Amino acid sequence: MAESDTNAASRTPTARCGGVFVVLTRALALFGLSVLIAGAHWWTTPTIRVRAGEARAEGPVVAPPDRPPVDPADTPTPPTDTAEQSQPDYAAALAAWLDSLPTEIGTDTAFRLWDENLALFIDARPADEYEAGHIPGAFNVPPSKISGISALLDFMGPGDRIVVYCEGGSCDASHLVAIRLEDLGITTVHIDVDGYPGWTAAGHDTADGPDELLRWGE
Amino acid sequence: MSGPPPIVKAVLLLVRLGLAGVFAFAAALKIADPQAFAFSIHGFKIVPEQLVPAAAFVVPWAEVVCAAALVLGLWGRSAALILSAMLLAFIGAIVSALLRDDVDPKCGCFGDFGLLCPPDKIGWCNVAQNILLLVGSAAVTIWGAGYLSLDALARRPAAGRA
Numbered sequence: 001m002a003e004s005d006t007n008a009a010s011r012t013p014t015a016r017c018g019g020v021f022v023v024l025t026r027a028l029a030l031f032g033l034s035v036l037i038a039g040a041h042w043w044t045t046p047t048i049r050v051r052a053g054e055a056r057a058e059g060p061v062v063a064p065p066d067r068p069p070v071d072p073a074d075t076p077t078p079p080t081d082t083a084e085q086s087q088p089d090y091a092a093a094l095a096a097w098l099d100s101l102p103t104e105i106g107t108d109t110a111f112r113l114w115d116e117n118l119a120l121f122i123d124a125r126p127a128d129e130y131e132a133g134h135i136p137g138a139f140n141v142p143p144s145k146i147s148g149i150s151a152l153l154d155f156m157g158p159g160d161r162i163v164v165y166c167e168g169g170s171c172d173a174s175h176l177v178a179i180r181l182e183d184l185g186i187t188t189v190h191i192d193v194d195g196y197p198g199w200t201a202a203g204h205d206t207a208d209g210p211d212e213l214l215r216w217g218e
Numbered sequence: 219m220s221g222p223p224p225i226v227k228a229v230l231l232l233v234r235l236g237l238a239g240v241f242a243f244a245a246a247l248k249i250a251d252p253q254a255f256a257f258s259i260h261g262f263k264i265v266p267e268q269l270v271p272a273a274a275f276v277v278p279w280a281e282v283v284c285a286a287a288l289v290l291g292l293w294g295r296s297a298a299l300i301l302s303a304m305l306l307a308f309i310g311a312i313v314s315a316l317l318r319d320d321v322d323p324k325c326g327c328f329g330d331f332g333l334l335c336p337p338d339k340i341g342w343c344n345v346a347q348n349i350l351l352l353v354g355s356a357a358v359t360i361w362g363a364g365y366l367s368l369d370a371l372a373r374r375p376a377a378g379r380a
Contacts (some may be wrong), residue, residue, distance in 0.1 A: 023359075030287060034280035041275050048253055051261040060316035126339065146254060162276040176257045183253070195286070 050193060052178035053103025062100040064112060065093035094118075098161065103178070105190045107198040110163050113190075121159040122152070125196065126172035133206045135165070135199055140211035143176045150184060151214060161188040168195025175192075222361045228285040230364025231291075234298075238288040240351065241281040247280035262311050263321055271325065282306065288358070291367020298358035305352040310345050 040050075096176070098118065103111065113119040114135060121138035123130050130140040141149055156162075162181060164174040178189045200206060221227065248255040256274035259265050265273050280300060287297035315321040335343035363369045 023295045023299060026293040027299045030283055030293060030296055031280060031300055034283045035276055037283070038272075038275035040246040040288055041252075041279065042271065045252055045275075048256045048268055048274060050270050142255070143254065146251075171255065171260045176254065179253065179257070 009014045034044050047172070049179055050175075052175050052182060052189060056213060059100060061102060064097045065090055065111075077205070097202060101190060103190060103194045105163070105192040107192065107202050107204075110190075110194070111202065111204055111205045113161065113163055119163045119190070120156060122169075122174075123166045123196070124166040124177045126163055126209070129196075130169075131208060132198065133208050136205055136207040138165075139214055141177055141214070143173050146177065146180050149177065149180050152181075153184065155213065156187040156198070159188065160186070161190070162186060163190045163192050163198070164188065165192035168193065168197045171195055222364075224365075226361060227364040230361055231366055234288045234291065234358055234363055234367075237298070237301065237354050237358070239283040239299070241288075245278040245281035247283065248281070252278075260322065262315050263318075264311055264314065272350040277304065286365070291363035291369050294363025294367055295359050298355045301355040302352060302359055303341050305348050307354060309345055309348045309352065312340060312348070315340065316342065316345075324341055334378060341364065 003150060094116075105113075110121075114137075115119060121135050123134045123138040123140050124142055125134075125140075126142050126144075127140060130138075130142075134140070139155070142154065162178075164177045164181070166173040174191045174193075174195070178191050181189045194201075222230070251275045252271075255278065256270050259273050259277075260267065281304070284297040284301050288291050288301075310360050334347050335341065358364075
């Protein structure tokens with residue numbers, strides 16, 4: 001039978017070698033085709049970034065202003081003229097400091113922003129870690145929920161400052177979330193590189209429980 | 219007769235279609251969001267930053283091309299060979315990430331890498347999952363595409379002419 005003849009021929013070492021060569025050549029051809037298609041796709045796609053804040057020109061950081069005097073409403077004595085005058089100065093100094101902040105910040109800066117309610121906080125860690133403990137008021141947006149991040153815009157005003165954090169150190173989740181926010185046109189995004197461990201190590205307040213506003217589970 | 223016995227050919231057909239399905243699904247997620255996949259690659263801290271965007275496009279499209287070739291059974295061994303090589307690279311990357319200290323597997327650096335495994339964390343489950351896929355693709359690389367393949371169709375007239 002003809003078929004058994006072919007089979008016998010394919011068992012010779014030369015034919016087997018030829019077979020391996022054909023498989024390798026075809027694999028190379030398939031890979032080449034993939035590279036061509038990938039190139040076309042890349043050509044038609046906006047720039048891919050692996051680092052947040054690349055577009056921002058970062059200058060020297062201005063020193064943060066001293067805290068303003070205690071809120072006049074809390075003090076029994078009426079505000080004096082000097083206290084009233086110091087308020088606009090404080091606001092201007094604060095604005096200058098905020099504008100000079102780099103993309104990557106540490107726990108101290110993050111705490112100042114949180115304490116004076118100057119930024120929205122986003123926790124980029126998985127939901128179970130968020131529930132176990134997070135910075136009070138932070139939204140939970142892990143990278144796996146990244147496509148839903150535009151839902152966050154409902155809770156934001158234009159120009160709102162945002163601080164993203166995750167596990168600190170090697171954690172990249174906050175960078176990915178930050179890149180996404182920048183893609184949505186929010187340019188005032190900071191990454192707290194010390195993350196949640198830095199926050200707890202500094203002894204700042206924490207909260208626990210699920211994210212009640214974004215409700216990813218539903 | 220030529221090639222492996224009928225039962226093996228039937229199994230190869232199923233393995234082939236299963237692999238094609240898994241890789242087509244995985245590739246669709248990556249192609250829909252190259253930025254997220256680029257970040258997943260970057261998270262492993264293995265690929266140089268300049269090469270990350272290229273890898274983010276070539277890997278999923280190679281998966282699509284190989285999945286299509288496997289469904290048709292066209293150049294099945296070659297397609298399975300490419301997938302085997304990629305799976306080996308994935309396994310190496312995941313194992314090295316799990317063993318190193320500078321990559322935190324808990325923080326979701328790896329995007330939607332879950333299939334049978336939890337997506338927010340990477341672990342030995344992902345290694346086991348990829349080894350399972352590797353066994354399948356290695357089988358197709360060694361024994362060919364099995365039943366209902368264009369490869370078999372191309373062999374038949376040649377055998378008749380001989």
